[in-house]
Amino acid sequence: MSSQKSTAAADAAPDGAGRAPKRARGRQRVAALLDAATLVFAEKGYDAATMTEIAARSSTAIGSLYRFFPSKEALAEGVLRRYGERAGAGLDAIAARAPDLTAGDLVDALLDLMMALKSERTALKVLMDARVDCDNRRQYLRGVVQGRIAGVLSAYAPALPADRVAVVSVMLLHLMKAVPELAEEGAAAALIAEMRLVLRAYLTAAVADG
Amino acid sequence: MSSQKSTAAADAAPDGAGRAPKRARGRQRVAALLDAATLVFAEKGYDAATMTEIAARSSTAIGSLYRFFPSKEALAEGVLRRYGERAGAGLDAIAARAPDLTAGDLVDALLDLMMALKSERTALKVLMDARVDCDNRRQYLRGVVQGRIAGVLSAYAPALPADRVAVVSVMLLHLMKAVPELAEEGAAAALIAEMRLVLRAYLTAAVADG
Amino acid sequence: MSSQKSTAAADAAPDGAGRAPKRARGRQRVAALLDAATLVFAEKGYDAATMTEIAARSSTAIGSLYRFFPSKEALAEGVLRRYGERAGAGLDAIAARAPDLTAGDLVDALLDLMMALKSERTALKVLMDARVDCDNRRQYLRGVVQGRIAGVLSAYAPALPADRVAVVSVMLLHLMKAVPELAEEGAAAALIAEMRLVLRAYLTAAVADG
Amino acid sequence: MSSQKSTAAADAAPDGAGRAPKRARGRQRVAALLDAATLVFAEKGYDAATMTEIAARSSTAIGSLYRFFPSKEALAEGVLRRYGERAGAGLDAIAARAPDLTAGDLVDALLDLMMALKSERTALKVLMDARVDCDNRRQYLRGVVQGRIAGVLSAYAPALPADRVAVVSVMLLHLMKAVPELAEEGAAAALIAEMRLVLRAYLTAAVADG
DNA sequence: TATGAATGAGACTTCATTCAT
DNA sequence: CATGAATGAAGTCTCATTCAT
Incomplete structure (x- = not known):
C-alpha cells in the first residue's frame, strides 16, 4: 500500500511499517x-x-533461492522443518481432543492426519533416506513427531505408564508410516480399512495391558 | 565337500571340471x-x-565392476534380484513348516527372517524408492515377495478365503517392513517384542475373522 | 562503426538496446x-x-561450453552449421557475379573461397567422416553446398541442361575438396595453379559439351 | 602338407622345416x-x-592380437603398410604396361586399381585423418604411392620433365582420391565416367604442355 | 604360447554454488 | 537486492593394455 518503489529510493523507513510488505513477500x-x-x-x-x-x-531466480536457503541441504532442512511444524500442529490438535475420543475415533483422526500430509510424507521419506543432515535434523524431527504422538497417547490414556507410552508411541509412528504407501497400492481402500483395524486392535490391547 | 567357498551362491561346480576356478572366482x-x-x-x-x-x-578395479554389472542400474538390479532370491527362499522354507506352526511361532519365524535380511532390507528400501528400473524390477520383486508371503499365509491358514489372503499378506509385508527400522531405534529389543505382539494379534484376528 | 568486435558473427545488436552486452557477450x-x-x-x-x-x-570453463552446446555432437553440428552458412554465403556471392565472369575468373573465385575456408574445410572433412549426426546434418550440409554450387553453375552457364548441372556440380565440389590438402603439400603454389588449370579445362569442356 | 600336429609334440626340428607351418599360421x-x-x-x-x-x-584372442601388433597404433601402421604394398604393386604393374597404353587406357587402369582398393581406401582415409603416427607413417605412405604414380607417369610420358612429373603426379593422386567417394554418391556410374573424362583431359593436356 | 579377466587413466557430462551486472 | 551466466569438482562409463593362468 505504501510503496511500489521496488528498485530505487527504498531505503527510508528502516523498520516499522515500511518493510512489512517486503517481509510478507x-x-x-x-x-x-x-x-x-x-x-x-x-x-x-x-x-x-x-x-x-x-x-x-x-518461478524464482536461482540466485533468489540461494538467498533464502544457502544450500541444498538447508532447503531440505526447510522442507523437513515445515513438515514437522504441520505434523506437530495436527498432532497437538488431536491431543487436545484425545481425552474425549474412543479408540476408533482416535485412530481415525491419526489416519486422517496421515492422509492429509501424504504428499509431504513422500518428500519426507526421500529426505530421511537420503543421508542428508543425517543426525541433526533427523533426530530433531523424530523427536518432535515422536514426542507429539506420545502426547496424544498420554492424553488418550493418562494411566499408561511412561515406559509403555514411549514404546507404544514409537510403534504407532512406525505403523502409521506405512499408510502413505498403502494408499498407493492397488486395493488402497481395503488396505487403509485393514490398517484401521490393526491400529485399533493394537491401541486397545496396549492400553488395556498397560 | 571338497571346497571352502565360504561366501554365497554356493551351488558347486556343475561344469566340465576344466576351468572351475575361473568361474568360482x-x-x-x-x-x-x-x-x-x-x-x-x-x-x-x-x-x-x-x-x-x-x-x-x-577391492575391485572400477573396470572389473563394470565387467560384471555394465551400469549402476544393473548393479542395483543385481542387489534387488539377490534379495528376492534370499527372501523368497526364506519364505518358502517358512511356508513348508507353516502348517505345523502356532501363530506365535509363525510370527517369530517371519521376524527372524526379517532380521536376518536386515542389512539388505535397508538397501532394498533405498533402491525401491530411487527412481531406478522403476517398473520392471520393482513390480517383479514386489510380486515375488508378496506372493511368497501369501503362500506362507495360505499354508498356515488354508481355510482363509483368497481375497482375505491377498489383503492380509499385503498388510503383513508392510508391517514387517518396519522391522529393520525398529531394530535401529534406541529400545530395539522392546520394539521388536512389541512388533511380535502386533503381528500375532493381527494374524490371529485375521485368521479367526476370515 | 562503433564496435571493435573483431571475431565474427557480427550482425550487430538488433535488440531492444536494453541488455545488449549480455547477448553480445x-x-x-x-x-x-x-x-x-x-x-x-x-x-x-x-x-x-x-x-x-x-x-x-x-578460455572457457567446461560448464560454459556445455551451456552453449549441450553435447559434443551438438558442438560438431554447430561447427558444421557455421561452415554451411559461410560457404553458402560465399557461393551465393559468386553466383551473383557468375553471369559476368569468364571461366578463369569463376574458377579463381571458387578457389579463393576454398582457400578462405581452408581451416574450416579440414574440420569439416573430419566431422563428415566421423560417424556423428551422420544422416541429418550430413545430408543437410551436402545439400546446401552442393545446391549452391549448382546455383553458381546455372548462373554461369544458363544453357546447361539440368542433368548435366547436377553431375558437373558434384564433380566440381569433389575437385575443390582437394584444394585444402593441396595447400598443405610442399609445392602448394604450383599445385594450386595446377588445380586452376584442371578446373578451367573441365569447366570449359563441360559447358561446351553440354 | 607335412604336419597336422598342431597341438603337441611340435617342438622338434627347431628351425628348418618344422616351424614353417607355424610361420604360415x-x-x-x-x-x-x-x-x-x-x-x-x-x-x-x-x-x-x-x-x-x-x-x-x-576370431583372435585379444592377447594374440597384441602379440602381433603391440599397440593400436602399430595395428594401424600395419594396415597402412599393407595398403602401401598393394597399391605399390598395382601401380608398378601399371607402370610396366604404361609405355604401350593410350591416355584413356592408362586412366582406366588407374581407376580400376582405385576401385579395386576401394574398401582399403576408406580405412586409409580414416587412418590418415586420425592424427595417428602422423609424421612417420604418413610421410612414408605418401612417398611410396606418390613415387609409384610418378613412376607410372614417367613410363607413360618419358619426355615429361622431372618437375612437371612431380606436380602432375601429385595432382593425379589427389584427383584419384575422390574416386571412392564418388562411388558412394547417388549417380556413381555417371560420376566415375565423368572423372574418367577429367583425368583423361588433364593427363592429355599435361603431357602435351610438358 | 594362447587366453581373456583385470586394470585404471581419462572422456563426457551434470549441477551445486558464486558473483558480476 | 534480484538475476542468471559462469565455474569446476565429481560421477558414470569405456577401452587400450597387461599378466596370471
Whole structure:
C-alpha cells in the first residue's frame, strides 16, 4: 500500500511499517520455494532433484533461492522443518481432543492426519533416506513427531505408564508410516480399512495391558 | 565337500571340471560386489552411492565392476534380484513348516527372517524408492515377495478365503517392513517384542475373522 | 562503426538496446567456442578431440561450453552449421557475379573461397567422416553446398541442361575438396595453379559439351 | 602338407622345416587381423574402433592380437603398410604396361586399381585423418604411392620433365582420391565416367604442355 | 604360447554454488 | 537486492593394455 518503489529510493523507513510488505513477500516466496521443493524432492528424490528445477517450478531466480536457503541441504532442512511444524500442529490438535475420543475415533483422526500430509510424507521419506543432515535434523524431527504422538497417547490414556507410552508411541509412528504407501497400492481402500483395524486392535490391547 | 567357498551362491561346480576356478572366482567376485553395493547403497542412498566407492569397498578395479554389472542400474538390479532370491527362499522354507506352526511361532519365524535380511532390507528400501528400473524390477520383486508371503499365509491358514489372503499378506509385508527400522531405534529389543505382539494379534484376528 | 568486435558473427545488436552486452557477450563466446572447436577437431579428429581441450583453447570453463552446446555432437553440428552458412554465403556471392565472369575468373573465385575456408574445410572433412549426426546434418550440409554450387553453375552457364548441372556440380565440389590438402603439400603454389588449370579445362569442356 | 600336429609334440626340428607351418599360421593370422582391422577402422573410424572388436572379428584372442601388433597404433601402421604394398604393386604393374597404353587406357587402369582398393581406401582415409603416427607413417605412405604414380607417369610420358612429373603426379593422386567417394554418391556410374573424362583431359593436356 | 579377466587413466557430462551486472 | 551466466569438482562409463593362468 505504501510503496511500489521496488528498485530505487527504498531505503527510508528502516523498520516499522515500511518493510512489512517486503517481509510478507519474503514469506510467500519461502512458502512457494518449499512447496516446489517438496514436490520435486518427492518426484525425483533428493539427489536427482536439481536446485534449478526447484527454482523454476516456483518461478524464482536461482540466485533468489540461494538467498533464502544457502544450500541444498538447508532447503531440505526447510522442507523437513515445515513438515514437522504441520505434523506437530495436527498432532497437538488431536491431543487436545484425545481425552474425549474412543479408540476408533482416535485412530481415525491419526489416519486422517496421515492422509492429509501424504504428499509431504513422500518428500519426507526421500529426505530421511537420503543421508542428508543425517543426525541433526533427523533426530530433531523424530523427536518432535515422536514426542507429539506420545502426547496424544498420554492424553488418550493418562494411566499408561511412561515406559509403555514411549514404546507404544514409537510403534504407532512406525505403523502409521506405512499408510502413505498403502494408499498407493492397488486395493488402497481395503488396505487403509485393514490398517484401521490393526491400529485399533493394537491401541486397545496396549492400553488395556498397560 | 571338497571346497571352502565360504561366501554365497554356493551351488558347486556343475561344469566340465576344466576351468572351475575361473568361474568360482567370478562368482566370488560377484558376491563381493553385491555385498559392497548393498552396503554402500544402504549407507548413502542410490544416487549418492558412487560406483568408485562400491568398487573400492570390494577391492575391485572400477573396470572389473563394470565387467560384471555394465551400469549402476544393473548393479542395483543385481542387489534387488539377490534379495528376492534370499527372501523368497526364506519364505518358502517358512511356508513348508507353516502348517505345523502356532501363530506365535509363525510370527517369530517371519521376524527372524526379517532380521536376518536386515542389512539388505535397508538397501532394498533405498533402491525401491530411487527412481531406478522403476517398473520392471520393482513390480517383479514386489510380486515375488508378496506372493511368497501369501503362500506362507495360505499354508498356515488354508481355510482363509483368497481375497482375505491377498489383503492380509499385503498388510503383513508392510508391517514387517518396519522391522529393520525398529531394530535401529534406541529400545530395539522392546520394539521388536512389541512388533511380535502386533503381528500375532493381527494374524490371529485375521485368521479367526476370515 | 562503433564496435571493435573483431571475431565474427557480427550482425550487430538488433535488440531492444536494453541488455545488449549480455547477448553480445554470448555471441562472442559462441564464436570463440566454434573457432576453438574447429581448430581442435581439425587437429585431432572428432573422437580424439576432447571437450576439455576445446574449452581450454577458448578460455572457457567446461560448464560454459556445455551451456552453449549441450553435447559434443551438438558442438560438431554447430561447427558444421557455421561452415554451411559461410560457404553458402560465399557461393551465393559468386553466383551473383557468375553471369559476368569468364571461366578463369569463376574458377579463381571458387578457389579463393576454398582457400578462405581452408581451416574450416579440414574440420569439416573430419566431422563428415566421423560417424556423428551422420544422416541429418550430413545430408543437410551436402545439400546446401552442393545446391549452391549448382546455383553458381546455372548462373554461369544458363544453357546447361539440368542433368548435366547436377553431375558437373558434384564433380566440381569433389575437385575443390582437394584444394585444402593441396595447400598443405610442399609445392602448394604450383599445385594450386595446377588445380586452376584442371578446373578451367573441365569447366570449359563441360559447358561446351553440354 | 607335412604336419597336422598342431597341438603337441611340435617342438622338434627347431628351425628348418618344422616351424614353417607355424610361420604360415602366423602369416594367416596377421592377414586375418589386418583384414578385420581394415574393416573395423573403415566402419567406425580409428578412435571408435576397439581392439576387442577387431580381435573378435578375426576370431583372435585379444592377447594374440597384441602379440602381433603391440599397440593400436602399430595395428594401424600395419594396415597402412599393407595398403602401401598393394597399391605399390598395382601401380608398378601399371607402370610396366604404361609405355604401350593410350591416355584413356592408362586412366582406366588407374581407376580400376582405385576401385579395386576401394574398401582399403576408406580405412586409409580414416587412418590418415586420425592424427595417428602422423609424421612417420604418413610421410612414408605418401612417398611410396606418390613415387609409384610418378613412376607410372614417367613410363607413360618419358619426355615429361622431372618437375612437371612431380606436380602432375601429385595432382593425379589427389584427383584419384575422390574416386571412392564418388562411388558412394547417388549417380556413381555417371560420376566415375565423368572423372574418367577429367583425368583423361588433364593427363592429355599435361603431357602435351610438358 | 594362447587366453581373456583385470586394470585404471581419462572422456563426457551434470549441477551445486558464486558473483558480476 | 534480484538475476542468471559462469565455474569446476565429481560421477558414470569405456577401452587400450597387461599378466596370471
